[in-house]
Amino acid sequence: xxxxxxxxxxxxxxxxxxxxxxxxxxxxxxxxxxxxxxxxxxxxxxxxxxxxxxxxxxxxxxxxxxxxxxxxxxxxxxxxxxxxxxxxxxxxxxxxxxxxxxxxxxxxxxxxxxxxxxxxxxxxxxxxxxxxxxxxxxxxxxxxxxxxxxxxxxxxxxxxxxxxxxxxxxxxxxxxxxxxxxxxxxxxxxxxxxxxxxxxxxxxxxxxxxxxxxxxxxxxxxxxxxxxxxxxxxxxxxxxxxxxxxxxxxxxxxxxxxxxxxxxxxxxxxxxxxxxxxxxxxxxxxxxxxxxxxxxxxxxxxxxxxxxxxxxxxxxxxxx
Amino acid sequence: xxxxxxxxxxxxxxxxxxxxxxxxxxxxxxxxxxxxxxxxxxxxxxxxxxxxxxxxxxxxxxxxxxxxxxxxxxxxxxxxxxxxxxxxxxxxxxxxxxxxxxxxxxxxxxxxxxxxxxxxxxxxxxxxxxxxxxxxxxxxxxxxxxxxxxxxxxxxxxxxxxxxxxx
Numbered sequence: 001x002x003x004x005x006x007x008x009x010x011x012x013x014x015x016x017x018x019x020x021x022x023x024x025x026x027x028x029x030x031x032x033x034x035x036x037x038x039x040x041x042x043x044x045x046x047x048x049x050x051x052x053x054x055x056x057x058x059x060x061x062x063x064x065x066x067x068x069x070x071x072x073x074x075x076x077x078x079x080x081x082x083x084x085x086x087x088x089x090x091x092x093x094x095x096x097x098x099x100x101x102x103x104x105x106x107x108x109x110x111x112x113x114x115x116x117x118x119x120x121x122x123x124x125x126x127x128x129x130x131x132x133x134x135x136x137x138x139x140x141x142x143x144x145x146x147x148x149x150x151x152x153x154x155x156x157x158x159x160x161x162x163x164x165x166x167x168x169x170x171x172x173x174x175x176x177x178x179x180x181x182x183x184x185x186x187x188x189x190x191x192x193x194x195x196x197x198x199x200x201x202x203x204x205x206x207x208x209x210x211x212x213x214x215x216x217x218x219x220x221x222x223x224x225x226x227x228x229x230x231x232x233x234x235x236x237x238x239x240x241x242x243x244x245x246x247x248x249x250x251x252x253x254x255x256x257x258x259x260x261x262x263x264x265x266x267x268x269x270x271x272x273x274x275x276x277x278x279x280x281x282x283x284x285x286x287x288x289x290x291x292x293x294x295x296x297x298x299x300x301x302x303x304x305x306x307x308x309x310x311x312x313x314x315x316x317x318x319x320x
Numbered sequence: 321x322x323x324x325x326x327x328x329x330x331x332x333x334x335x336x337x338x339x340x341x342x343x344x345x346x347x348x349x350x351x352x353x354x355x356x357x358x359x360x361x362x363x364x365x366x367x368x369x370x371x372x373x374x375x376x377x378x379x380x381x382x383x384x385x386x387x388x389x390x391x392x393x394x395x396x397x398x399x400x401x402x403x404x405x406x407x408x409x410x411x412x413x414x415x416x417x418x419x420x421x422x423x424x425x426x427x428x429x430x431x432x433x434x435x436x437x438x439x440x441x442x443x444x445x446x447x448x449x450x451x452x453x454x455x456x457x458x459x460x461x462x463x464x465x466x467x468x469x470x471x472x473x474x475x476x477x478x479x480x481x482x483x484x485x486x487x
Binding site: 014031033035037038041042045046047049050051052313314316317318 | 377379380381385386388389390392396397398404426429430431432
């Protein structure tokens, strides 16, 4: 994006859209994580709702399927007292030929205050942010292979919750990195928060060499990749994004890179295992690990709601 | 009125006596973040009340969210006791417009229905914009609207006042 300043920030450096973690200063990431901590405790109250977005309308625009992310955004917006409108765009006007910007213009005429956007094209949320009215905020809920910033942030919240200090950690990201917007967002966030060793682990076809330019250590051997790791982030093998013969078979992948108790033993004894979901048991992760004591996959989902509440409340409170 | 005339430690002794009068069986102290929380912590100790004091934040119920956004750096509410049916004594350092008090009362009710809520403050500086009055204030002072008065605490835990002219 060629812009004089980061389009996510206003002139005071405050967050007004969340489009990508790339380019966001550490202070903004830390503010989101700290605010999420406040919202996590809202779950313990008798009234599990706060009035910050009362009277605001949040439109969930999912041009690509997602159940978990859309649901957690919906819960987060409702806990902030917003009105939530879910649009299944694949089945609506776009199918009739309406352009993306015409869709946005129409929804803006319905007094939308915030768009949560998932799109198969990288950059679609940027385009919307550039063309919507100044009071409207945009959250990227995943665009193409580019970014999935709220997943990256909830991963950072999870790591901070269990490990406290980012500056002593070794984090291994394992699996289908080439297709993963989660991996890209995680790498940007881990780098900004000061993690000294980030490893990308997987076969040559799924772990691109250009990751080295991002300061990541590339490992094609699983044992080497997770040896001594504090955090292991497993990625889903994205069958729907596979084109061409990138892998011999899912069984072959599991044999070499699937996280089993035997392979997990290479990591530190107190290492945590994360996964953005949905998990493919027996493809990238063994059930014994997914359901084991080191797995924090379900806490990630809970933290995800608090992180999305934090993002929406912070951007809604800042003016362009 | 200058800060030199406001001896926070002397006023704290008055607040201690005032809050002692407000307590009833089963009362719980809740300090409003941040100055009020420091006061509640010390009052809890000096009044020899069992258990931990509560801390309450106005951040999620503020009426200026639309113009000022999310408060950065504010601590979150921690009420380590059942709110339902309790007599809650809210503690704050400085009472001004009453808007923070309104916000924390809303916050408090998200945790349950207290039997009663009373307010005790170190300094009441007038200027109310809402119908809120403290049951006890250790001092009443008049300050220009633009001035900011807040409590400070040093490493030894001693209180003083901080006065700033608004930018």
